[in-house]
Amino acid sequence: MNKAELVEAMAKITSATKADTEKALDAFIDVVSNNINSKDGVKLVGFGTFSVSDRKARMGRNPQTGEEIQIPARKVPVFRPGKELKEAVK
Structure with a gap:
């Protein structure tokens, strides 16, 4: 949709x-x-929570050359479904 x-x-x-x-x-x-950047994010009871998560820096690999590359740390948006939404999917 x-x-x-x-x-x-x-x-x-x-x-x-x-x-x-x-x-x-x-x-x-x-x-x-x-x-979304607030302390608790945006909570919708029964539906889910929108928040921000920190990803640590890590090593990756270029799939074309096989060369190792450094992937920097960053913040990413996260959605965690609520109980009612999880049950609706079952």
């Missing part, structure tokens, strides 16, 4: 216009993006 399909499905459920639904979805994405 892409963004347009998600907006259409949400609009059907909420009986809102597609334009209003897209604005709401964009606002949700902006809020999560701007607040």
Whole structure:
């Protein structure tokens, strides 16, 4: 499902216009993006938690040449599903 399909499905459920639904979805994405770095990230009980994780620096290998390369440490976004979401997938 892409963004347009998600907006259409949400609009059907909420009986809102597609334009209003897209604005709401964009606002949700902006809020999560701007607040993911906070101490606890963004928690949606039953759905999941958006947070940031630190990856340590490590050695990797260039698959074309086999040469070892240093991969620097970085921060990456992480989503941990909640209990209800996990059960919905079963």
